[in-house]
Amino acid sequence: MDNIVIRANNISKQYRLGVLDFTSFKEEWKMWWAKKTSSRNHQANADFSNERDASEKWLWALRNVSFDVKQGEVLGIIGKNGAGKSTLLKIISRISLPTTGTVKGKGRVASLLEVGTGFHDELTGRENIFLNGQILGMKKKEVAEKFDEIVNFSGIEKFLDTPIKRYSSGMYVRLAFAVAAHLDPEILIVDEVLAVGDAEFQRKCMGKMKDSAANDGKTILFVSHNMQAVRNLCHRAIFLEAGKIVDEGNPENVIANYLNKETRQLLTREFDRLSTAPGNEYITIKKVMLTPQYPTGIDIVDIRTPLLVNFEFWYNGEHDINLMCGVHLFTVAGECIFDVSSQKNDFTNGLIKGECLIPGNFLNDGSYYISIIFVKDSSSVLFYYEECLSFTVEDYREDIAWYGKWIGHVRPKFDVQLHQV
DSSP states (O other): OTTEEEEEEEEEEEEEESOOOTTHHHHHHHHHHHHHHOGGGHHHHHHHHHHHHHHOEEEEEEEEEEEEEETTOEEEEEOOTTSSHHHHHHHHTTSSOOSEEEEEEOSOEEEEOSTTTTOOTTSBHHHHHHHHHHHTTOOHHHHHHHHHHHHHHHTOGGGTTSBGGGSOHHHHHHHHHHHHHHSOOSEEEEESGGGGSOHHHHHHHHHHHHHHHHHSOOEEEEEOSOHHHHHHHOSEEEEEETTEEEEEEOHHHHHHHHHHHHOOOBOEEEOOOTTTSSBOSSEEEEEEEEEEOOOTTOOSOBTTOOEEEEEEEEEOOOSSOOEEEEEEEEETTSOEEEEEEOOOBOOOSEEEEEEEEEOSSOBOSEEEEEEEEEEETTTEEEEEEEEEEEEEEBOOOSSOOOOSOOSSSBOOOOOOOOOOO
């Protein structure tokens, strides 16, 4: 396998849905006996068998998944809930067997698939460290050499001799990751559990995984719904959908494909007929559009992306009035981020166009919607087109280990200067 440490070949996994039927053996025996004693029952038996087959429901959690992972590579696995990510990791960890296909690997595997995986609730933190070491095939002396490093990293010194059934979920994760990362596994498998930890611990874990892959040659499989974490940590990514690999390669490209499929955005509304267009006797909407001004080589909306709002409307109102148009931006929770307006204009009846540019490096990541207001003489609302556009801004950071939510609704790129005094 050369430097390939994991090779998955046509893995498929099927699950039976529903409750096991404990009378099925008895029923099967009756069917067999009926076939032996009377040919007249053949058709009835066939109908019964077909009915049972129809009542049994099966789910393919994975279908023909194949990939290789090299030594020292960090592979990100992304996809929405139910895509098959956790099932795949359980098969690689040998917790579950595939229905078809094979997985070959070289080296010891440490898995963090659920909070407290591999721990015994009645044992203390100290005892669980040595237990996990033995599970990984290490001698007691080897674990003892790493013991202080594990405890310092986990930060739970005061609770080391407390049974872990009394640990919080955050303490579980701290100890579990510290054990898995420091007991020298060749392959580390992490499934979203780091989201339980606080920001400081996330930074430590991300830094440790980067260092382990770059300097120690450890191979890491990392599942997360946080695209920034995948972007910062992983060398390669796989996009799973309905149990199949639909994209694989450079993390930036795979993430863009995933987000474009998963993010529901309403970027354009256009109306060709006045009779069906929103509005009233004064304002009739022809078009509203949000156009991302993508930098070269980028095709997802992230915090760097400028957003151009274009709108067109027919005006049919009084002459010699001051018409203003305002663009309102709201969070998905309904909090107003800004209210910006045009200058007062004296328009005649007809088609009017407007635009507003939301600069890049202004909005924080999150989901937003836009409303447009049309005002007469700075006081009377002619029409308010609510929630006409919606969009999602993705996170983007360079060389930052922590991937928690950045506080605030806006994220302007202001310079902060430091000077030695």
